[in-house]
Amino acid sequence: MSSASQANEHVAHHFESAEQQRQSAQLGMWAFLVTEVMFFSGLFAAYIIYRSLYPEAWTVGSHMLSIGLGGFNTIILLCSSLTMALAVHAAQTDKRGASARWIILTIVLGLAFLGVKMVEYSAKIEHHLVPGAHFHLDPAQELANLQAAGVQVGDHLRHAMETVNTAHVQLFFSLYFAITGLHALHMIIGIGVMIWLLKTTIEGRYSSAYINPVEVSGLYWHFVDIVWIFLFPLLYLVGRH
Amino acid sequence: MSEKHVIPVGTYVGIFTALIALTGLTVWVAFHDFGSMNTVIAVGIACIKALLVALFFMHLKYSARILWLYAGTAIAFFILLITITLSDYRSREWFPTPKAWSQPTATAPGASH
The missing domain is CATH 1.20.58 (Methane Monooxygenase Hydroxylase; Chain G, domain 1)
Structure with missing residues (x-):
């Protein structure tokens, strides 16, 4: 713990100590994250209700997504959470250069995530899987394609492909684009925050006596990672067996 | 602490x-x-x-325990949202729908009010 006199220049007049200021910053960010959880909860609620009503549409929709790309993005995001944690660690231990390098790596990984997402989105657009007038899905053809590709099609998937109502698959893709789109927006904002954090880190604004912005930016970044941790199995891995 | x-x-x-x-x-x-x-x-x-x-x-x-309380609040509200919404959706078939509700009417719903 740093004494108040040591960190004095960083402590705003309405705080008693650096520690109180730090806890207030964390509390503020956590309060924001609680509202963020509620923000995403609405979409997750829609997901749960429609999945419980139309399970076969979720099985078919999920099979149209690429586990390879989704899994790759999951690993990218987990890596970025590690680099973010290490950036905070470096800032805590007065290693400004290392902190800046970890932040740069976090930004690069964040951009890589968005790049993969763009590849996925353009493939969905190309295959007419965007809900609306141009949506087109032929489950019988998809089933034939899977079998032609040598995929072992289980009874569960075959049944879903044979009985699905494609209007319900549109519902799956509406939620897919809404949730991953909102998540991607959070990533874009997060990268913006990271660029600002990099600038201020290089300027030398942070030391072990004052790292509140680094810590709370990290909290936000990890939260966005947690959202994806739930999205990956709930969107990409439904009814795969 | x-x-x-x-x-x-x-x-x-x-x-x-x-x-x-x-x-x-x-x-x-x-x-x-x-x-x-x-x-x-x-x-x-x-x-x-x-x-x-x-x-x-x-x-x-x-971290300070109050942050645990905040994180717990997020989870609690999520569970509340899901429980109440699902209890509506999942209980709809439990009771018979009054006939008058499902019969198509000439006027748009609410138009007579």
């Missing part, structure tokens, strides 16, 4: 390794038939991963 706690780099790397392993596990589980338990296992693994991120990457384990 909650002065700055520096978590060793080794812990971060260990947590990261566990997160990657759990990602592999969740993919493996998805390709095996556990009946209705598939979704439960998938969400369970995701919860463990989220908990690891929150406790260590977000330092919750070493």
